[in-house]
Amino acid sequence: MSRLVAVSNRISIPKRGAAPGGLAVGLLAAMQARRGVWFGWDGETGETVSDEPSISHRDGITFASIEFDQSEYKDFYLGFCNGTLWPLFHYFVDAFRYSDAQYEAYQRMNQRYARMLLPLLEADDLVWVHDYHLFPLALRLREAGATHPIGLFLHIPFPNIEVLRALPVYGEILQAMLAYDVLGFQTEIDRDAFRGAAAFVWGPQVLSSANSVTLGGRRVITEVFPIGVDVETVQREAVESQSSDACKRMLAGLLGRKLMIGVDRLDYSKGLVERFKAY
Numbered sequence: 001m002s003r004l005v006a007v008s009n010r011i012s013i014p015k016r017g018a019a020p021g022g023l024a025v026g027l028l029a030a031m032q033a034r035r036g037v038w039f040g041w042d043g044e045t046g047e048t049v050s051d052e053p054s055i056s057h058r059d060g061i062t063f064a065s066i067e068f069d070q071s072e073y074k075d076f077y078l079g080f081c082n083g084t085l086w087p088l089f090h091y092f093v094d095a096f097r098y099s100d101a102q103y104e105a106y107q108r109m110n111q112r113y114a115r116m117l118l119p120l121l122e123a124d125d126l127v128w129v130h131d132y133h134l135f136p137l138a139l140r141l142r143e144a145g146a147t148h149p150i151g152l153f154l155h156i157p158f159p160n161i162e163v164l165r166a167l168p169v170y171g172e173i174l175q176a177m178l179a180y181d182v183l184g185f186q187t188e189i190d191r192d193a194f195r196g197a198a199a200f201v202w203g204p205q206v207l208s209s210a211n212s213v214t215l216g217g218r219r220v221i222t223e224v225f226p227i228g229v230d231v232e233t234v235q236r237e238a239v240e241s242q243s244s245d246a247c248k249r250m251l252a253g254l255l256g257r258k259l260m261i262g263v264d265r266l267d268y269s270k271g272l273v274e275r276f277k278a279y
Contacts, residue, residue, distance in 0.1 A: 075105035
């Protein structure tokens with residue numbers, strides 16, 4: 001059976017007593033079933049970084065982690081990824097900022113990912129890339145000689161072309177995405193937005209079928225793969241938690257008052273202010 005190699009900006013190595021993040025919940029079971037390798041940033045930054053990933057093993061999965069230096073963190077992660085792509089793809093155009101220097105850092109970082117990942121790949125690996133941080137990764141791997149099947153899943157929305165055009169390099173981003181074999185989206189709206197953008201740039205003839213885009217003889221499959229929580233597990237844990245000491249203490253401390261609980265990052269895309277106003 002082929003290995004499943006997942007690549008994401010950030011990896012989450014399981015730690016005892018720590019709850020896994022959203023991406024980890026969606027990945028770990030699949031990777032355990034396929035001798036998985038998870039490659040990405042370990043969340044650490046330093047003045048200098050190694051040219052080789054740090055390798056560890058947990059629960060049948062190989063974790064290959066890399067560090068960022070301060071400029072990579074500032075220009076790649078905080079800059080182009082979170083200051084440019086994140087707001088634009090969520091339709092927060094007023095928060096969108098663009099810098100040529102940060103875009104160049106984005107390209108350099110994807111080149112570094114490709115350079116460090118390639119030696120780890122086996123001939124029959126399936127490569128599964130995640131999210132907007134790594135749009136150019138397949139193109140960089142192809143340029144380095146990789147012939148593996150490579151798919152990308154986008155965990156955030158894909159904007160309509162009228163919004164995407166605010167990005168000066170939107171054509172280069174679209175071109176890079178077509179180096180993947182499969183592009184996965186959360187919703188039909190997101191897939192249609194990508195297909196519409198491809199037709200806008202290269203003409204309607206590139207929409208070679210209802211689920212593919214073909215350009216320069218290369219056919220890329222576009223599909224919808226919505227990801228969500230394990231509802232049965234969440235329900236079971238919610239019921240079981242009611243008998244825990246922690247839950248009993250919390251309820252007793254409310255003295256009959258109502259309590260709202262949210263688990264969100266403090267990010268403008270989460271609608272926190274709007275939720276408080278609605279309440």
